[in-house]
Amino acid sequence: TQLLEQSPQFLSIQEGENLTVYCNSSSVFSSLQWYRQEPGEGPVLLVTVVTGGEVKKLKRLTFQFGDARKDSSLHITAAQPGDTGLYLCAGALGAQKLVFGQGTRLTINP
């Protein structure tokens, strides 16, 4: 049983479109992180959200943490081919252990 469920698992859209990826759990996390992973590389941290209801923006990416700190979303505006990759959400259990979702593989077609 996956502690963190990401949806969709695969997403292929055209350049310029908007998209949202969801990360849901029945557990409460002290923080939630979003990573991006390229083939042959380790995950790279994009953002950490800590407070329920928190919204963070990183250029065309908007991250939101649910009020109850159980779920999160990643919204990309005007997607570009360079956004292609595997997006992972991870919840922090206590101060050190990360629990990852299964990932969303995003493909942006030119």
Next chain:
Amino acid sequence: GAGVSQTPSNKVTEKGKYVELRCDPISGHTALYWYRQSLGQGPEFLIYFQGTGAADDSGLPNDRFFAVRPEGSVSTLKIQRTERGDSAVYLCASSSRGRGDTQYFGPGTRLTVL
């Protein structure tokens, strides 16, 4: 500056053999983590070191898996009597102090057990 490095990048072994995977964390980072990533899945926590000691080894799947960090820097993940189900990418990460600090991941070692 140098990031987290892992060697080898690829390891192919036969069922039943012993393997060692090495992780060199970012210099000065006291916390070190091992994760395993199976095909099509997110990373799965294995073990966390704070300094030389294993602070949390709850993710190690069974007693065939063991990890050490004798001098508080380099860590080695050891797998005995490998099984085909052990095939995965083994990721190492380090952070400055643990306790919620950002974890920086290495590129991983792809282990294939034939």
